[in-house]
Amino acid sequence: MIDIQSFSFTYKNEAEPALRDVSISVPEGGFLGIIGPAGAGKTTLARAVCGIIPHHYPGDYYGRISVGGLDPVEASLTDLSRLVGLVFQDVDSQIISTMVEDEILYGLENFGIPHAEIPERIRLALAQAGIADLQDRTVASLSGGQRQKVAIASILALRPRVLVLDEPTGELDPVSSRQVFSLLKQLRKEHGVTVIVIEQKIMLLCEFAEQLAVLDHGAVLRQGPTREVLAHAEELLALGVNCPRVTTLSRLLSRRLGRELPVCVNLEEAEETARRLMT
Ligand SMILES: Nc1ncnc2c1ncn2[C@@H]1O[C@H](COP(=O)(O)OP(=O)(O)O)[C@@H](O)[C@H]1O
Ligand SMILES: [Mg+2]
Structure with missing residues (x-):
């Protein structure tokens, strides 16, 4: 569904490229998590996938991107936005009403959604984002977390086949954050939606993402199935990227005990490993 080949991008008037030779692909219905330190190029990659790079942000563009068969350079933003929905990292720059x-x-x-369909689309999108009660509120009266959910609802209402969410839970509490991820899982399962999430809440991300890509200085440092990427916990920690605590602990124990333990990505797996070590 998404195929990025040797993609590099330098913002206009910048000396250094924001993305360097990035190659990533995500199958239809796949779930890719993107992690990396601040300034790694995560947001730039999200912008390139949905076409606002190069349409809104000029710069030097190399390589090829294909999203559902569309080339973001050649396709119009209107066509792209029917296919790909982006939830911005900065929700306040997304919300206009x-x-x-x-x-x-x-x-x-x-x-141009038919008028008869609109009330139901609004109702469902608000319910999916968990804010059915906010329909008649002013945006100014909402908390940061509630605005984040409005931004998510506004994209869900359009029912894109590809969803790109740039740190969508930054303002959300743990319960709401989990609800967002559960919803993404449901959209994949029931509608085959392809998902890319940039996220700092690594434990949550690792529970839901099938694939992870680690960006650093604009380049893909590592990518692959979530568990394989997490096996390099030390490398991630050195970059300043958090790992799930249970993963760090299992790697640390592996080293201390001088024996290869499984890579734990959740509490259940850590418990299982601990139990085996004790018997
Ligand atoms: N609109 C822009 N114009 C010029 N440079 C930018 C712009 N947006 C981001 N950058 C630069 O591109 C690099 C990657 O930024 P970004 O994609 O926002 O990283 P991340 O989302 O991983 O924090 C940084 O060096 C940043 O300063
Ligand atoms: Mg960013």
Whole structure:
């Protein structure tokens, strides 16, 4: 569904490339997590996948990207936005309306969704984002977390086949963060939606993502199945990227005991490993 080949990008008037020779592919219905330190190029990659690079951000562009068969350079932003929905890292730059309902409505009207369908789309998107009760509120009266959910709902209402979420839980508490990830899982399962999430909450990300890509200085340092990437916990920690605590602990124990223990990515696996060590 998403195929990025040797992609490099340098923002206009910048000396250093923000992305260097990035090659990543995500199958239809796949779930890719992107991690890396600040300034690694994660947001730039999200912008390139949904076409706002190069359409809104000029610069030097090399390599090839294909999203659902569309080339973000050649396709119009209108066609791209029907296919790919991006939830911005900075939600306040995404939200343009004064009222919550208008924010959801705006995209639907732009897409020419038949009027008869609109109320149900709004209702469902708000319910999926867990904010059915906020429909008649002003955006200004909401907390940061509630605004984040409005931004997510406004994208969900458009029902894109590809969802790119740039740190979508930055303002959310643990319960709401998990709800967002559970919803993404459901959208994949029931509708084959392809998901890319950039996320700092690594434990949560690792529980849901099949594949991880680690970016550093604009390049892919490592990518592969989540568990394989996490096996390099020391490398991630050296970059300043958190690992799930149970993963770090299992790697540390592996080294201390001088014997290869399984890579634990959740509490159940850590418990199982601990039990085996004790018997
Ligand atoms: N609009 C922009 N114009 C110029 N440089 C930018 C712009 N956005 C990001 N950059 C630069 O590109 C690099 C990668 O940034 P970004 O993609 O935001 O990283 P991340 O999301 O991983 O923190 C950084 O060096 C950053 O300063
Ligand atoms: Mg970013």
